[in-house]
Amino acid sequence: MKNSITSKTGTPGSAPSANNSINTLMKGIGVSGGVGIGQVVVIERLTEEICPRWVLKPHEIQAEVVRFESAVRTAADHLKDIKSRIGPHHPLGDHAYILDTHILLLEDRMFFEGTKHAISSEQQNAEWAVSETIAKIMSAFDTIEDDYLKERARDIHFVGERVLRILMGISPESKIHQLPPNSVIVAHDLSPADTAQIKRESVFGFAIDMGGKTSHTAIIARSLKLPAVTGLENISQTAQTGDTVIIDGSTGVVIINPDPEMLLRYRQRQELYSKYQQSLMTYGRLPAVTRDGSRSVRISANIELVDEIEIALNHGSEGIGLFRTEYLFLGRRDLPSEDQQFEAYRQVLSHNRPNPVTIRTLDVGGDKLAAGITVSQESNPALGLRAIRLCLERRDIFKTQLRAILRASVHGDCRLLIPMISCLTELHMSKAILEDVKAELVSEGQEFSRRMKLGILVEVPAAVAIADLLAREVDFFSIGTNDLIQYALAIDRVNEHVSYLYDTLHPAVLRLIRQIVSVGQATGIEVAMCGEMAGDPLNIPILMGLGLDELSMNALSIPIVKKFIRLISMDECRELTQKAFQMQEAQEIHCLLEGWIRERFPNDYFVDQT
Numbered sequence: 001m002k003n004s005i006t007s008k009t010g011t012p013g014s015a016p017s018a019n020n021s022i023n024t025l026m027k028g029i030g031v032s033g034g035v036g037i038g039q040v041v042v043i044e045r046l047t048e049e050i051c052p053r054w055v056l057k058p059h060e061i062q063a064e065v066v067r068f069e070s071a072v073r074t075a076a077d078h079l080k081d082i083k084s085r086i087g088p089h090h091p092l093g094d095h096a097y098i099l100d101t102h103i104l105l106l107e108d109r110m111f112f113e114g115t116k117h118a119i120s121s122e123q124q125n126a127e128w129a130v131s132e133t134i135a136k137i138m139s140a141f142d143t144i145e146d147d148y149l150k151e152r153a154r155d156i157h158f159v160g161e162r163v164l165r166i167l168m169g170i171s172p173e174s175k176i177h178q179l180p181p182n183s184v185i186v187a188h189d190l191s192p193a194d195t196a197q198i199k200r201e202s203v204f205g206f207a208i209d210m211g212g213k214t215s216h217t218a219i220i221a222r223s224l225k226l227p228a229v230t231g232l233e234n235i236s237q238t239a240q241t242g243d244t245v246i247i248d249g250s251t252g253v254v255i256i257n258p259d260p261e262m263l264l265r266y267r268q269r270q271e272l273y274s275k276y277q278q279s280l281m282t283y284g285r286l287p288a289v290t291r292d293g294s295r296s297v298r299i300s301a302n303i304e305l306v307d308e309i310e311i312a313l314n315h316g317s318e319g320i321g322l323f324r325t326e327y328l329f330l331g332r333r334d335l336p337s338e339d340q341q342f343e344a345y346r347q348v349l350s351h352n353r354p355n356p357v358t359i360r361t362l363d364v365g366g367d368k369l370a371a372g373i374t375v376s377q378e379s380n381p382a383l384g385l386r387a388i389r390l391c392l393e394r395r396d397i398f399k400t401q402l403r404a405i406l407r408a409s410v411h412g413d414c415r416l417l418i419p420m421i422s423c424l425t426e427l428h429m430s431k432a433i434l435e436d437v438k439a440e441l442v443s444e445g446q447e448f449s450r451r452m453k454l455g456i457l458v459e460v461p462a463a464v465a466i467a468d469l470l471a472r473e474v475d476f477f478s479i480g481t482n483d484l485i486q487y488a489l490a491i492d493r494v495n496e497h498v499s500y501l502y503d504t505l506h507p508a509v510l511r512l513i514r515q516i517v518s519v520g521q522a523t524g525i526e527v528a529m530c531g532e533m534a535g536d537p538l539n540i541p542i543l544m545g546l547g548l549d550e551l552s553m554n555a556l557s558i559p560i561v562k563k564f565i566r567l568i569s570m571d572e573c574r575e576l577t578q579k580a581f582q583m584q585e586a587q588e589i590h591c592l593l594e595g596w597i598r599e600r601f602p603n604d605y606f607v608d609q610t
Helices: 058-084 097-105 107-122 126-141 149-166 216-223 260-284 304-316 338-352 385-392 394-409 424-442 461-465 465-473 481-489 506-523 535-548 555-568 568-582 586-600
Strands: 025-029 031-034 033-041 183-187 203-206 227-229 244-248 253-256 297-302 320-324 356-360 413-418 453-458 476-479 526-529 550-553
Touching: 025 126, 025 149, 025 183, 031 216, 033 260, 058 097, 058 126, 058 149, 058 320, 097 149, 107 149, 107 356, 126 149, 126 203, 126 244, 203 216, 203 244, 216 227, 227 244, 244 260, 253 555, 297 304, 297 555, 304 338, 304 526, 304 555, 320 338, 320 550, 338 394, 385 394, 385 424, 394 413, 394 424, 413 424, 424 465, 453 461, 453 465, 461 465, 461 481, 461 506, 465 476, 476 481, 476 506, 481 506, 506 526, 506 535, 535 555, 535 568, 535 586, 550 555, 550 568
Parallel strands: 033 183, 183 203, 203 227, 297 320, 297 550, 320 356, 356 413, 413 453, 453 476, 476 526, 526 550
Antiparallel strands: 025 253, 031 227, 033 244, 244 253
């Protein structure tokens, strides 16, 4: 089976491995801040070589299907048992739903029916059929641009791996709940079921080959307040059980077998980070007003899951600038009902009342992403039938979502955000459907907010070019920098050959943002930014200098962004912005801002660089 893990663990505390020299440094993605220092425990992987394969005889097929179905039921029972042990006061109590998601994924049509089909039609044994089915699913998700959706493919991998363990007679559970003190877990990947069983007091952090900031492993690490670095690619093969390791979840740096000097430096950094975080949380509770008091900006959080609301509020969010609704449609056997969607939207709005919540309508596309949403294979899904284009094609899905959002709108300050608008026709069609839905609700006597604002996600260059025309039709713009940069610079940011060209400070990107903000100011509509660019302190002086009204980001970035805003003046922001727009290359702008921040905030930027 490709990329699967087993529960085999080594013995920590032994001498450092001969394979790694002193101060072996690796760089990944810091997904949960802080410094963890401890002994490596490698959760080793199964390899495809040990996954058995044989061809079934015709009379063996039915029994093999039954064996697979039985393994699925056993896997579901195991997950239910793990969930039952997570009480309401457990640090993961708010995230037990992730295990529910995995239980549902066991019955996912692509996985469940796909495997049975492979057994029946291709006469494959169950182990090999599971392995091949998962490989196909992972391959299909690899064509998707959205990082969040890519992470959901990992969830299908986890449940498949659990079934495979059962089929192969390997304990479905790792020994992760039996780790000795001072452990740092190193693995190719970790499932939510694995991480739900760790003893918080024994583990000082995670270092993982796979995953990004939106992976469930990352969410759980943040909930447990454990430093974590993902996307290390091969640390599970580089580090060995017993190695001493430092993981810096803020910078994404991992150091295997540090020398005494390095160890001392990071112990000091660990202490500094702890004090720093305590001080930062103070800023999270304060408004984002510049030092001279002349300019304020609303700082909001981007969330994907209802249960992330508490994290956002605890870090000082003043609203939800982007609520991605895709998770409601994934990991299901059918489309979510209007009532199911209504309840999710109601919860987000109620918890954030009276602060605003911007709900983005469904932003998926490409291959089969959820039951009930099927489109033909596309050679370039990023430019194909996705987002509002898909919703206008599947009006039944769009109208159901709009009904749910409108009904929920009475429970808070609800704002509706339409993604990937590229022309007036799309916007006019969307508004017409919205009006039809409102008329339906009126005729049914259903309540909804008639003051709900309508905005568009400005994320394609065409929308920037006609921003003056679009502004007449909506109440606000939200700039989605992740896609806007990709489309403007013609860069696939997950393509290793060109991703180095992806740059938030490219002069073309800054000019596009300036054009959008200028239109917003000229027409009197708010302009927000909800892309990753908004959460990087490096960009804050320019974003303030350009005059954005709202910055929405990962909740963990909120305190430091607020701190920066409160300690700088608008004169400084305007001066830096003016200088940046006189420069011709992104690298020059980086040097300008990094030099200024290094001098102005010598401790802050380099302590919590994420």
